[in-house]
Structures are given as C-alpha cells and as structure tokens.
Amino acid sequence: MSLRDRRRAQTEREVGEVALALFEAHGIDATTVDEIARQAGISPRTFFRYFPTKERAALVPHRDLEDRVAAMVDALSPDRPVLPQLEEIWVEVLTAFDDGRSEAGEQVLRVRRLMRTEPSLRLAAASLDEERTLVLVAHLRDLLGDLDDLRARVLVETAAAAVRVALDAWAEAVETGGEVDLVATYARCRDLQHDPQRAART
Amino acid sequence: MSLRDRRRAQTEREVGEVALALFEAHGIDATTVDEIARQAGISPRTFFRYFPTKERAALVPHRDLEDRVAAMVDALSPDRPVLPQLEEIWVEVLTAFDDGRSEAGEQVLRVRRLMRTEPSLRLAAASLDEERTLVLVAHLRDLLGDLDDLRARVLVETAAAAVRVALDAWAEAVETGGEVDLVATYARCRDLQHDPQRAART
DNA sequence: GTCGTGTTGGCACTCACTGCCAGGATGGCT
DNA sequence: AGCCATCCTGGCAGTGAGTGCCAACACGAC
Numbered sequence: 210m211s212l213r214d215r216r217r218a219q220t221e222r223e224v225g226e227v228a229l230a231l232f233e234a235h236g237i238d239a240t241t242v243d244e245i246a247r248q249a250g251i252s253p254r255t256f257f258r259y260f261p262t263k264e265r266a267a268l269v270p271h272r273d274l275e276d277r278v279a280a281m282v283d284a285l286s287p288d289r290p291v292l293p294q295l296e297e298i299w300v301e302v303l304t305a306f307d308d309g310r311s312e313a314g315e316q317v318l319r320v321r322r323l324m325r326t327e328p329s330l331r332l333a334a335a336s337l338d339e340e341r342t343l344v345l346v347a348h349l350r351d352l353l354g355d356l357d358d359l360r361a362r363v364l365v366e367t368a369a370a371a372v373r374v375a376l377d378a379w380a381e382a383v384e385t386g387g388e389v390d391l392v393a394t395y396a397r398c399r400d401l402q403h404d405p406q407r408a409a410r411t
Numbered sequence: 412m413s414l415r416d417r418r419r420a421q422t423e424r425e426v427g428e429v430a431l432a433l434f435e436a437h438g439i440d441a442t443t444v445d446e447i448a449r450q451a452g453i454s455p456r457t458f459f460r461y462f463p464t465k466e467r468a469a470l471v472p473h474r475d476l477e478d479r480v481a482a483m484v485d486a487l488s489p490d491r492p493v494l495p496q497l498e499e500i501w502v503e504v505l506t507a508f509d510d511g512r513s514e515a516g517e518q519v520l521r522v523r524r525l526m527r528t529e530p531s532l533r534l535a536a537a538s539l540d541e542e543r544t545l546v547l548v549a550h551l552r553d554l555l556g557d558l559d560d561l562r563a564r565v566l567v568e569t570a571a572a573a574v575r576v577a578l579d580a581w582a583e584a585v586e587t588g589g590e591v592d593l594v595a596t597y598a599r600c601r602d603l604q605h606d607p608q609r610a611a612r613t
Numbered sequence: 614g615t616c617g618t619g620t621t622g623g624c625a626c627t628c629a630c631t632g633c634c635a636g637g638a639t640g641g642c643t
Numbered sequence: 644a645g646c647c648a649t650c651c652t653g654g655c656a657g658t659g660a661g662t663g664c665c666a667a668c669a670c671g672a673c
Binding site: 253260290291292329331332335339340357358359360362364366367369370371373377378394396398401402403405406408409 | 439466476490492493494530533538541559560561562564565566568569570571572573575576579596600603604605607610611
Binding site: 213242261 | 658659660661662670671
C-alpha cells in the first residue's frame with residue numbers, strides 16, 4: 210500500500226467522521242455537502258472525488274465491515290457446504306464488531322442507529338450492500354464451478370438478509386435501552402431462517 | 412373507490428408507461444422529468460405530485476405486484492406455520508404475473524429487464540420493497556402476537572430475498588435467450604434456501 | 614533540477630425536487 | 644340551475660446534489 214493510498218484512506222476516514230457527526234447532529238437533509246467539506250477542510254469538489262454521494266461518507270465504517278467479509282471469502286472451501294461457511298464468516302466478523310467494545314464496532318453502531326431515522330442512509334447502505342453482494346456472488350460462482358449461478362445468489366442473499374435483520378435489531382435494542390448481544394441476535398436470525406418452528410419456541 | 416381515485420390511478424398508469432418507454436429508449440440518466448411530463452401531457456410540477464422520484468414512475472407495475480401480495484396477507488392464519496403460507500402467497504402472485512402471458516406480467520418483465528442495466532432503478536425498487544416489507548412485518552407482528560418481532564422480520568426478509576433472486580434470474584434468462592418459468596425459478600430458490608445440499612443436486 | 618502523473622479547487626452548468634400561490638376543475642348541496 | 648368547499652393543476656423561484664473542464668499544484672522517478 211503506497212503512501213498516496215494511505216493518505217487517501219486517512220482523509221476518507223476524517224471526512225467520513227465529520228459527515229457522520231454532522232448527520233447525527235442536524236439530520237442528513239439539513240446537512241449540505243458544502244458544510245461537510247468546510248468542516249473537513251476540503252473543497253466540495255474534492256468531496257465528490259472521495260464519495261459518490263453525500264450519504265456514502267457516513268458509510269465508511271460499514272464499508273470496513275464488508276471489506277473484512279470480502280477478505281475472508283477467499284478462504285472458502287468448495288468441499289464443505291457453503292452456507293455454513295458463509296455464516297461462520299459473518300459470525301467472526303460480527304464478533305469483531307460487537308457492541309461498542311471496539312472502535313470499529315462503535316462506529317458501525319452509530320451508523321446503524323442513524324439509519325433508523327434516515328431513509329436516505331438506509332438506501333445508500335442498501336446500494337453499498339448490493340455492490341458487495343455482486344462481488345461475493347461472482348466469487349462463489351468461481352468457487353462452485355460456474356454451473357449454478359442461482360445457488361450462489363440465493364445463498365449470499367439469504368445470509369445477507371439475516372445479517373441485515375440482526376444489525377437492525379441490534380441498533381433498535383441499543384436505542385430502546387437494552388444492551389443486546391449482536392452475535393447472539395445474528396445466531397437467532399439464522400436459526401429462524403433454517404427452522405422457524407423450533408427456533409420460535411426458544 | 413371514487414371517481415377521482417380512478418382518474419388518478421389512470422394518469423398514474425399513463426405517466427408511468429411514458430416514463431418506462433423513455434427509460435427503455437434512452438436510458439434513465441438521459442431522460443429528464445421535463446421530457447416525461449411533456450410527453451405525458453402534464454406539467455413537471457404535477458409529475459412530482461404523482462411520483463416522489465423520477466424512477467418511481469417506472470415502478471407502477473412493480474407496485475401492482477406488491478399490492479397484490481399485501482391484499483393476500485390478510486388471509487394469513489396464525490395457526491399454521493407462517494413461512495409456508497408466505498411462500499404460497501408469492502407462488503400465487505408470481506403465477507399471475509408469469510411470463511408475458513398477462514399484461515401485468517409483461518410490464519413487470521420490462522421493468523426487471525431495465526433494472527439490469529440501471530442501478531438507479533434497482534435502488535428505487537429496493538426502496539419500494541422496503542416500504543412494503545415494513546407493512547408486511549407490522550401485519551405479521553399483529554398476527555403472531557407482538558412478542559416476536561425478530562421472527563416476523565426474518566421471515567419476511569427471507570421470503571423477499573428468494574423472490575428478488577427469482578425475478579432477477581427470470582429477467583436475465585429472458586434477456587439471454589431462454590424462456591424461463593418464473594414460478595419454477597422461484598420454487599427452486601426457495602428450495603435452495605431450505606436445503607441447499609439437496610436442492611443443489613437436482 | 615525536471616518531467617510525467619495524480620490530486621486539488623474553482624467555475625459553470627444541469628437537473629431533481631420543493632414551497633408557495635393563484636387559477637381552474639369537480640363533486641355535493643339546495 | 645347556481646353556489647361553495649375541496650381538491651388538482653401549473654408556473655415561478657429557489658435549493659442543493661452531482662459533473663465536466665481547466666488551471667494550479669504536489670509528488671515520486673530519473
């Protein structure tokens with residue numbers, strides 16, 4: 210990673226933090242790109258060289274999370290069932306981001322809480338998710354042999370759905386008082402997918 | 412349904428059709444709201460009284476599809492397992508929209524094909540989906556007793572994921588030549604979710 | 614030093630989308 | 644029929660996101 214790349218990543222983080230703070234303080238609609246850029250010490254024009262939309266600036270932590278997943282899919286084995294392996298990856302990543310115990314986890318939590326009141330941010334996150342999903346699907350297809358594209362898509366989308374619900378529930382629980390274990394919530398979502406009857410009784 | 416409502420629905424349909432045709436012809440980015448409004452015989456200001464965004468105009472057929480689902484969830488029974496009932500609803504709705512055999516199905520197909528090359532349209536569809544998902548979840552929560560909110564969300568999202576993948580695969584298959592049975596594709600997606608190992612072998 | 618490459622900031626522009634207001638159509642009423 | 648309340652429409656002016664272009668600038672390699 211070159212010096213230039215590291216500098217870029219650094220400003221990305223700084224601008225993202227400024228944007229997130231402003232969004233939290235005044236709401237997304239009331240925050241202009243000009244204001245973000247001013248507080249971050251860059252020009253509005255440069256802002257759009259770092260982020261394609263205003264909302265994406267707040268999603269830096271979220272992107273980090275998905276980067277970590279992307280880094281782990283290389284280790285997938287074609288010999289064992291894929292879905293459990295995918296789920297295992299998510300468990301590991303979510304464990305690393307759990308609660309506010311880690312810096313990264315704290316940030317993701319801020320983003321997810323903000324999402325609860327900001328539809329445009331949810332949209333932006335969905336858009337980011339979709340990009341990552343495509344990459345993951347392509348990777349899985351290579352791994353499984355190109356034959357079953359449909360299978361790859363279903364697996365990735367299904368796993369992603371469980372994660373999404375778990376993250377939502379997590380943010381909501383934190384908001385409404387109770388501390389909740391993100392990993393446990395995810396495990397529960399996964400069980401509900403695979404055997405709704407049994408999981409519902411627990 | 413009053414006369415005013417019917418008129419409104421009618422213009423909605425007309426404007427939507429104009430928008431869809433223009434999007435297909437020149438791409439979404441190259442199509443301005445002014446142009447859509449001009450061809451539809453309304454003012455741009457009025458356009459935004461019918462649709463909150465440019466893209467939403469193309470999603471009228473898609474909304475119809477989801478309306479039909481919403482109409483059927485009232486008949487859900489709390490006594491039988493919920494997921495199979497949900498899946499049954501989707502099968503019925505998708506059957507009604509299959510191929511280009513019905514007018515409505517033809518329109519949905521056009522939209523889904525357009526989506527393949529237009530990220531902004533995919534986004535808009537995701538946004539619409541989310542609204543409907545929320546309503547469905549709320550309904551399910553009432554039905555199941557408020558207790559398990561998480562369960563309702565997981566079920567709805569999981570079922571929706573299968574539908575999304577099936578619609579995508581359908582549009583892609585039509586695009587690349589082969590006629591494909593939408594309902595069969597959906598059934599396959601559903602099986603892949605519930606038992607990936609066995610379904611993959613078929 | 615200098616040269617090529619990549620980065621920045623300003624400018625001007627397009628266009629989606631919104632609040633406001635004034636006129637016009639509509640449907641219900643007597 | 645005539646009248647009134649209500650909704651619908653179109654125009655106007657404004658905001659602000661996002662983009663192409665160009666000129667100035669920083670940099671690493673030689």
